Amino acid sequence: MKEDGSQVLEPATVYRPVIDHDGVKLLAERLYGISVLELIELNGYDDKNYKIIEDPNVKNPLITHHSPHGYVLKIMNSMDSQNLDVVEAQNEIMNFLITRSVTCPKPVRNIFGHLHSVESISGKNHVVRLLEYVPGELLKDVPLSESVFYQLGEFVANLDNKLQNFNHSGLVSREHIWMLSKVPELDKYKYVIKDADKLDLAEEVIEEFKYAIVPRLEELEKGVIHGDVNEMNVLVDLKPGGSKSDYRIAGIIDFGDIQYSYYVFELAITMTYVMLITGDPRTGGLVLAGYTVTRRLPDEEYRLLKTLISSRLVQSLIIGAYTKEQDPNNTYVTSTERAKGWELLQKLRKSKPDPDDDPTNWKAIANEFLTRS
Known part of the structure; x- marks a missing residue:
């Protein structure tokens, strides 16, 4: 930890507890x-x-x-x-x-x-x-459905609405490498990406974050966010009277990444992990549909989503590779997840001249889902 309270990963240092x-x-x-x-x-x-x-x-x-x-x-x-x-x-x-x-x-x-x-x-x-202990199944362990992804968007929007009334002095100055705002600092760790094409892609996203996101940060609405809404932190259960595959969002765990940050970051992180588990960029639109029904997303913030989601993927891929290099026994970081991450990132970065064929046209996907629902 530096004198200003920010945290920097040190080479060859294992931070996880060692205990039997x-x-x-x-x-x-x-x-x-x-x-x-x-x-x-x-x-x-x-x-x-x-x-x-x-x-x-x-x-x-x-x-x-x-x-x-x-x-x-x-x-x-x-x-x-x-x-x-x-x-x-x-x-x-x-x-x-x-x-x-x-x-x-x-x-x-x-x-x-x-x-x-x-x-x-x-x-x-x-x-x-x-x-x-909170009972329930993790999102990663149940059948995936459009309804669950839509509900997740609703849940996150409701969570952020409630957290507008939560403040804590300990979060105002918190700095952590997993905060999305720390993407420019990935330059220090990108050397762990050995594949030249992947490194080029990661550098492209990091630079895009610097010129497309950083100058606009002061314009974005801020507050305390969960910071890590993913399939291993979301609890689900069966709807009363529903079928054996009719799940609903039930709760949230793991508040290790809470931070005073930007609400659009919360949405982007949630969309990232949904797309990562499905492998389909279009599913991000289902999360967006649920979120925007409950919480307003300004157009200028919507336009930042593609860069933010790409940046979260790069952040996860670089820090994951770095963590695995420093701590080979960390089974949480799997090669399969990293492979899926690169594949999804490549899908996001491909240009689609036809908006109707663009899997990242999340607003259109959200509107289409809401219309038929």
Whole structure:
């Protein structure tokens, strides 16, 4: 972390916590009085997340309101653990949204009455938190449908509308390499792209961000955003009375990337990950349809979407390759996902002289979907 509070990835440094299951069980017992019956490691990019089921035969006086579905013990990476103001903001934003009928994890106080603690693990300081586990399936694990993507757009717009009333001083100055506004800094890490054609494509997008987005940032509406709405952070469940494939958006998890940024960035990030899991740029229009029904998107911001989405892809591809190079054991970053990313990026960058045949004409796709719905 630099003196100004911004975070810079350092070569040959592993930020993820290094801990085994026995160590996790000891943390849960020491900090929360939990005797672990079942422990499952969950996905995490640079943090460690564990689902915990308590042993019901062991009385725990430290937690008075027990979560019926278990807990998630989160051990943050050593870089993010340095910024405790952001940790506090993450806890507060979850409690804020819960009181506004948004389904998300609820932080649990430890034996000291705090919502987090800093623990030394394998010689590094890591923030440890316990959250109530929220039941539901992840978006990545259910059948994909136009309806779900439309609902996701609605959900994100509603989320941003609610977050207009949330502020936290710890987020105002937060700088993080995964923030979309940090795309120009990818120049420092682009050397990890060894393929010349891919590197040319990445450089083209980074330069486009510099001249098409950066000069307009002051014109965009700002506020606190989730910052990482993707298929592994969105919860879904079956609609009451619906078929076995009739899913609805149910909630949101993982607030590790919350930031004071631009609402159009939230939309662009959401559209990016939907298109990434489908491989079809047109599906971004379904997200846009749901979003714009609930929240206004000015024309000047709509015109930035293609560059923003391309930039998010490049950001993910470069940082993913860099992370894999520095930490080969990080299974979160897969070669398959990177291959899909490059393929999608190439589709987005191809020019389409006929607007009716342009899969990135998301406004037309959104209007067509709304008309037939």
